[in-house]
Amino acid sequence: MAAIDKSLYERVGGKATLARVHQTLYNKIYSHPWMKLYFEQKPQHVLENQQTDFMTMLMGGPNQYAGKTPKFAHQHIVITNELFELRQQLLAESLTEENIPTTLKQEWLAADETFRRALVKNSIQDCEVAYANQEILNFKPPRAYTQSD
Ligand code: HEM
Numbered sequence: 001m002a003a004i005d006k007s008l009y010e011r012v013g014g015k016a017t018l019a020r021v022h023q024t025l026y027n028k029i030y031s032h033p034w035m036k037l038y039f040e041q042k043p044q045h046v047l048e049n050q051q052t053d054f055m056t057m058l059m060g061g062p063n064q065y066a067g068k069t070p071k072f073a074h075q076h077i078v079i080t081n082e083l084f085e086l087r088q089q090l091l092a093e094s095l096t097e098e099n100i101p102t103t104l105k106q107e108w109l110a111a112d113e114t115f116r117r118a119l120v121k122n123s124i125q126d127c128e129v130a131y132a133n134q135e136i137l138n139f140k141p142p143r144a145y146t147q148s149d
Pocket of ligand 1: 067068070083087112
């Protein structure tokens with residue numbers, strides 16, 4: 001098969017590459033002072049595996065993803081453009097650290113960018129909960145805690 005016909009999944013190196021990049025990404029997410037607040041109740045390895053299965057499907061690999069749609073999985077989280085862009089920055093850094101070639105890195109980031117519209121919210125009023133006592137996740141960026149000090 002000519003290289004041009006191969007899926008992005010194959011071209012980046014398949015499941016091993018996705019797992020490696022997502023381990024690096026979630027190491028950054030789980031140690032970032034603002035980002036980590038959204039993940040306090042969630043084991044890191046579960047998120048890494050869900051992200052890998054989801055991106056495998058999205059990039060044209062085997063479909064093993066059994067989770068929620070991104071819109072539904074994030075409907076209780078106030079994801080602002082600033083937070084979305086912070087995650088993209090951490091993803092871009094992870095792709096560079098894991099030696100993903102520039103053109104593939106751009107394609108990977110473009111695939112990720114397609115979720116902005118489904119995930120980004122203007123305010124807490126745009127959130128929904130799946131069950132009565134589901135917590136709405138809404139944390140100020142760290143500088144908001146220090147600006148008035
Ligand atoms: C700033 C942006 C984001 C934040 C703060 C965030 C946060 C979270 C959190 C807290 C969960 C756990 C939800 C739960 O189990 O209740 C989650 C799940 C998930 N996220 Fe994100 N996320 C972000 C962006 C993205 C993007 C861009 C994608 C896809 C490219 C994505 C894909 C997923 C997937 C596949 C799951 C698992 C869904 C499931 O439970 O089945 N996330 N995210």
